[in-house]
Amino acid sequence: MTTTHEFWLAGRRASGDTDFEVRHSYDGSLVGKVAVPTDAQIEEAVAAAAAAAPAFAATPAHVRAAALDHVSKRLAERTEEIARLITAENGKPIKWARGEVGRAVSVFRWAAEEARRTNGETMRLDTDPGGTGRFAVVRRFPKGVVLGIAPFNFPLNLVAHKVAPAIAVGAPIILKPAPATPLSALVLGEILAETDLPAGSWSVLPVPNEKMPALVQDVRLPVISFTGSDKVGYQIMDSVPRKHVTLELGGNAAAVVLADWSSEADLDWAATRIAMFSNYQGGQSCISVQRVIADASVYDALVEKVVAKVRAQVTGDPADDAVDVGPLVDENAAKRVESWVDDAVAKGAKVLTGGTREGAAYAPTVVADLPADAILATAEVFGPVLSLHRVDSTDEAFAAVNDSAFGLQAGVFTHDVQTAFRAHRELEVGGVVIGDAPSYRADQMPYGGVKDSGVGREGVKYAMADFTYEKVLVLTGLDL
CATH class of the missing domain: 3.40.605.10 (Aldehyde Dehydrogenase; Chain A, domain 1)
Structure with missing residues (x-):
């Protein structure tokens, strides 16, 4: 009993x-x-x-x-x-x-x-x-x-x-x-x-x-x-x-990968962190990576690595020490995520990996060519889904970050200290993380957002x- x-x-x-x-x-x-x-x-x-x-x-x-x-x-x-x-x-x-x-x-x-x-x-x-x-x-x-x-x-x-x-x-x-x-x-x-x-x-x-x-x-x-x-x-x-x-x-957190973050080691690190933090907690974190905004010069190489590392995320019984991604909080949450991805695909997006549901579990998913009118492009997915976006400059990258109703945190992969300070000044978010995903939170630091966050x-x-x-x-x- x-x-x-x-x-x-x-x-x-x-x-x-x-x-x-x-x-x-x-x-x-x-x-x-x-x-x-x-x-x-x-x-x-x-x-x-x-x-x-x-x-x-x-x-x-x-x-x-x-x-x-x-x-x-x-x-x-x-x-x-x-x-x-x-x-x-x-x-x-x-x-x-x-x-x-x-x-x-x-x-x-x-x-x-x-x-x-x-x-x-x-x-x-x-x-x-x-x-x-x-x-x-x-x-x-x-x-x-x-x-x-x-x-x-x-x-x-x-x-x-x-x-x-x-x-x-x-x-x-x-x-x-x-x-x-x-x-x-x-x-x-x-x-x-x-x-x-x-x-x-x-x-x-x-x-x-x-x-x-x-x-x-x-x-x-x-x-x-x-x-x-x-x-x-x-x-x-x-x-x-x-x-x-x-x-x-909520949030719609972006990870920005700029042109100077271009070495093999750099891209491996960025892909590893993006794959981990788009899927940790089943993506049910306000600062999970939802958008990857990459300079055209590194985009193709980064995409290949991100997709491989997302596929390598271990799914299954969350009580197993080896598992990286468990189920969502309930089946209705997983069905909602599924419907958002299906909506994006119907409007022209491409699923590079994942895109399937089993009960309350939704597979770690990567989407490319996401149309602006898809709900996945503007709302907080709160699930293990990330979208990939190609840009041609830092100006365009930062504009893309700010083109959101949310403003919680952003991650910027760059080695340039001037760009780091520029990001801190220009990005309309409550926190900017340099050289890592936006999903970092130290519990003693001020944490919160702007706009609808x-x-x-x-x-x-x-x-x-x-x-x-x-x-x-x-x-x-x-x-x-």
Whole structure:
């Protein structure tokens, strides 16, 4: 008999009146059942968070830092167990799941460090005559309770990017994990329950999506941190214009290979990284390589290498250490990817490899001659599909990158430092990676996009700033 996983209500275990199933996308097996909080329990969690906010904001830094250190340590100790759980509920290959746990370990460690060293700043005000004898202390304080809404593609690490910064600044958080992948977040709840964090400072509620509008609208939750689709994200923002909303949304990430990146070793490296990062996580990453924009002088040689390396990606059971690409999160996701590729082919695109579906798995796919009116050319595929584009100059390459509604990250393969700085200046994205794919993210760096890729930044220190506001204390009558 399958045990129903309880959720975490104001720091304690709780069970609702109903539950739902989590199934493995590779073989359809039952991974677990998860209890659904009732309306009364959701209200209890929100009320507890609002009541806890003043005291939690005043919690000594060492208390918050110690809790964050504990979470980091326990995640590391339970790495294999949690990685297996991520693979089971998400379908990502176990080697990528282990990497995700390792990143979450670092996120909580960095949050502990930031909690200890966030000191604010001081400034003398007697720089003008009217400020004589005056001195200011500027500190940051939480804006209030955070509603964190997490996606399915990184069910632990993107949860960590909401929970850890909130705890670090002393902001209560109500976490809503994705319905497809709630189990990793519930394990994180187990670990948080081992700490001395005050009751009400955190909850993990697997709330059905249809119940979210009321939670989003609740005035006791003034901060919303959402990661997911641009459609849902902007619906949330538009529905609560007076709230502080951070959106980490989609992408259509480009890898640019310029004329100076032309040696055999250069092209091997570019092809290897492009093949890996168009397919890692099954392509279900906002910064997966979706577009390859290559100078005509290197295009043909690069295409040959990219196709070969994509074909070499190992597919199959994600629990196998040798597997590079597992299934998508569910069969509907794979069917959508299939329909987008079929649409591109019907409009004139050529499939160089892949282009087939089996259940929830879609084969690593490379497409050339992609017409501009194909949905694959403009939308985020969120699957293991990349398209190849030939250009005749750096100007044309950078224009092609910017010809997108999205602007999350871009990778530029070049040895020219001037071109690197030009890319940083001209590309309309939140991050530029030189000499590598756009899919690199260090969890301490500011991460986010422009245009339809969202607003605000994650990265522990930057999310902490996002969850807080400056408050000035002016001291008067001082001999400075």
